[in-house]
Amino acid sequence: MSDSNYIHSCSCGLKWNVTKHKLTMRDKDREVCTCGEIIVSWNGAVMYNARLIEDKG
Ligand SMILES: [Zn+2]
DSSP states (O other): OOEEEEEEEEESSSSSEEEEEEEEEEEEEEEEEETTTEEEEEEEEEEEEEOOOOOOO
16 A cells, blocks of 8 residues: 655646655656656655646547
8 A cells, every 4th residue: 555645737737646655775766757847756765656637538
């Protein structure tokens, strides 16, 4: 089960479902929107996963 998640609304209009995962090791990375804006960045014993939420209608 995921630790937590939230919705990130990018300034370009896309919405991302961001899920946080705990790691036993340190990780440093980022998730970037298709428009180039950073959705989330991290540096520590966590990682994030961003999935695009498709607007229907
Ligand atoms: Zn964007």
